[in-house]
Amino acid sequence: MTEKSREITLEGIILRKVPFKETSMILDIFTNELGIIPVMAKGIRKEKSKNTGLIELLNELDLVLYKNPSSDWYIYKSAALTKAHLFEVDFKTGVLMQAAAEIYRQLIIPGEDAEKLYELFLKYLQFIPQVKKNGIAIFWRFLLRLFRLIGIEFNSTTCINCGNKGNFIAYFPQKHGFICKKCFRPVYDDLVFKISGEQAELFSNINHIGNMLDEIEISEENINQLNRIFLTHLSEHFHKKFHLKSLDIYKV
Numbered sequence: 001m002t003e004k005s006r007e008i009t010l011e012g013i014i015l016r017k018v019p020f021k022e023t024s025m026i027l028d029i030f031t032n033e034l035g036i037i038p039v040m041a042k043g044i045r046k047e048k049s050k051n052t053g054l055i056e057l058l059n060e061l062d063l064v065l066y067k068n069p070s071s072d073w074y075i076y077k078s079a080a081l082t083k084a085h086l087f088e089v090d091f092k093t094g095v096l097m098q099a100a101a102e103i104y105r106q107l108i109i110p111g112e113d114a115e116k117l118y119e120l121f122l123k124y125l126q127f128i129p130q131v132k133k134n135g136i137a138i139f140w141r142f143l144l145r146l147f148r149l150i151g152i153e154f155n156s157t158t159c160i161n162c163g164n165k166g167n168f169i170a171y172f173p174q175k176h177g178f179i180c181k182k183c184f185r186p187v188y189d190d191l192v193f194k195i196s197g198e199q200a201e202l203f204s205n206i207n208h209i210g211n212m213l214d215e216i217e218i219s220e221e222n223i224n225q226l227n228r229i230f231l232t233h234l235s236e237h238f239h240k241k242f243h244l245k246s247l248d249i250y251k252v
Contacts, residue, residue: 006066007064011032011033011062015057020040023043033115038074039073040073041076051079124138133214137202152233154176155176155177165204170188173193193225196222
């Protein structure tokens with residue numbers, strides 16, 4: 001970030017845009033140094049505005065902003081496009097990109113964590129358009145890496161009771177992990193998500209699933225259950241409900 005007077009230059013990716021009054025736009029921009037910041041783009045929706053095409057969802061920009069010290073708001077001055085990540089991607093890929101953006105918008109990202117989370121997000125946006133099959137599994141891998149970076153690591157390989165690998169029968173939200181058949185007790189029924197053998201195998205393979213994408217088939221039932229477990233993990237840690245509208249329209 002460079003600063004001259006109250007002018008700030010930095011990199012950012014647009015996570016959300018909301019029309020404001022007749023000609024302006026409110027932007028949520030995830031930056032590499034400040035985390036997610038609110039930006040007011042005044043007059044950008046005017047018919048003759050040269051900046052209109054730059055302000056698209058998931059556009060990666062080199063930004064020049066103005067910051068008023070007495071306000072939390074940043075004012076958009078200009079930008080140069082680095083990459084339009086949604087340009088010419090297929091529908092399902094676009095949905096999975098927007099799902100990651102929805103996750104970030106619901107997190108509170110301190111400035112000291114911004115750089116590493118920005119790097120993770122950027123690598124995900126760059127990689128997933130190359131995936132031709134089972135892109136949802138790359139989204140799950142992204143979530144596992146995100147959880148690790150923000151300190152809520154998700155143990156998807158060993159039983160939370162005995163430490164043995166595999167043979168899982170259920171996910172235990174309150175303990176943030178899986179229970180194997182040997183350790184499972186009927187008393188847990190109201191506290192856990194039962195999972196199938198297929199779902200357990202998917203969870204245990206997510207970290208290296210990039211090598212298996214062409215070999216596996218993931219059913220809609222399995223997608224729904226794994227999504228539910230990942231979002232429950234977030235909800236349990238942050239004590240608020242996480243819901244992704246993007247995933248509601250994702251189909252196999």
